[in-house]
Amino acid sequence: MKVPWRHFVFSVFFVMTISILFPRGQAWAGEEDVKLQDFIKVSQYVDWPEQAMGSAFSDFVFGVIGDNDFYNRLLDMEKGKWFNGHPVAVREVVRLTAKDLGQCQVLFIADSQKGRLKEIFSALKPYFILTVSDIRHFAQKGGMVEFIPKENQITFAINTGQVEKTKLKISSRLLQLATIVNSSGE
DSSP: OHHHHHHHHHHHHHHHHHHHHSOTTOTTHHHHHHHHHHHHHHHTTEEOOHHHHOSTTOOEEEEEESOHHHHHHHHHHHTTOEETTEEEEEEEOOSOSHHHHTTOSEEEEOGGGGGGHHHHHHHHTTSOOEEEEOSTTTTTTTOSEEEEEETTEEEEEEEHHHHHHTTOEEOHHHHHHSEEEOOOOO
């Protein structure tokens, strides 16, 4: 009789430990972490025109539109860091205004914004902003870098036509790893 009781206690302890370490709804946490790291890494393979970077010590700004969790995690990850001689800042883009958009060098557009893509792309036209998203067919719709989850990894597509329009230059090393899309998105 003692053996079943021990099995029961062990089973309860095991289930409680697993539920604490891997709470329900966290199944995609690994994918989200990879997406966040790739969002930062992609920018390392992009050159911006001088006028896009501001003065020598102006912020290099990662913007996020539509995903508070992604924004908060990015904010924590990049706090106090520097990028190409510029302090990194993370900003949540709430309005499509010059004040909110004009400071960004890279903008993550969350899936929740897929119905606003034309409006967002229109607002971005005067700026040198690399757009990144996990929205399905984002690159074909006029975005620049689309993250595509595939077999426990993130692959990506790059819309070279959109990148060229903004005078950004993406490293050939990054382009070799991507599916190339050349679409105006219009």
